[in-house]
Amino acid sequence: MAATLLDSYTEMTEILLPNDTNNLGRALGGAVLNWMDICGAVAAMRFAGDQVVTASMDHVDFIAPIELGEVVVVEAYVFDTGRTSIDVKVDVRAEDPRSERPDRDTTTCFFTFVALDEEGRPTPVPDLACESDAERALRDRAVADRKEQLRGVAERLEE
Numbered sequence: 001m002a003a004t005l006l007d008s009y010t011e012m013t014e015i016l017l018p019n020d021t022n023n024l025g026r027a028l029g030g031a032v033l034n035w036m037d038i039c040g041a042v043a044a045m046r047f048a049g050d051q052v053v054t055a056s057m058d059h060v061d062f063i064a065p066i067e068l069g070e071v072v073v074v075e076a077y078v079f080d081t082g083r084t085s086i087d088v089k090v091d092v093r094a095e096d097p098r099s100e101r102p103d104r105d106t107t108t109c110f111f112t113f114v115a116l117d118e119e120g121r122p123t124p125v126p127d128l129a130c131e132s133d134a135e136r137a138l139r140d141r142a143v144a145d146r147k148e149q150l151r152g153v154a155e156r157l158e159e
């Protein structure tokens with residue numbers, strides 16, 4: 001049984017409202033993580049066709065702030081699988097349709113979800129199929145980016 005990277009592709013669009021901001025009028029990290037977790041879980045569920053739970057999130061760097069009123073676009077896709085686990089890349093970018101300001105990448109995180117059967121036990125997931133060059137490129141980039149991110153974190157801890 002196989003499912004494609006495209007089957008999993010999920011985009012979620014939010015607008016940053018006051019409830020999700022800090023006292024500087026910028027996005028709370030926890031609000032962004034919540035959107036990323038939901039978007040990643042939807043991608044994993046679309047892929048597996050089963051309920052999933054978040055097993056882990058890798059390191060998260062918030063590389064640029066998101067300002068009140070900006071549009072937040074969260075994108076997620078499956079790039080690797082185990083027997084019952086599903087690895088998902090989640091990217092976040094901010095857009096301001098009211099200005100000429102260019103879109104900004106604000107964070108990326110790699111999640112692992114586990115598919116569960118109706119009794120809540122881990123259950124096998126489909127193999128990942130990449131049918132186009134674009135899908136293969138996304139998969140390879142995610143694998144490389146995850147390794148690079150983990151290498152960067154290890155180097156920072158050693159400094």
Ligand SMILES: CC(=O)SCCNC(=O)CCNC(=O)[C@H](O)C(C)(C)COP(=O)(O)OP(=O)(O)OC[C@H]1O[C@@H](n2cnc3c(N)ncnc32)[C@H](O)[C@@H]1OP(=O)(O)O
Pocket residue numbers: 053054055056081082083084085086112114122
């Ligand atoms: C604190 C919170 O609110 S967390 C948010 C919501 N998430 C949850 O509630 C999930 C809570 N955790 C759980 O239910 C369990 O730990 C589970 C379902 C994730 C894993 O259960 P386990 O009994 O460890 O299952 P098991 O040992 O069979 O492993 C199943 C798969 O999970 C993977 N896995 C287990 N723990 C982790 C982890 N911390 N990180 C990544 N993958 C993991 C295993 O590698 C295995 O993958 P594979 O089948 O592809 O080889």
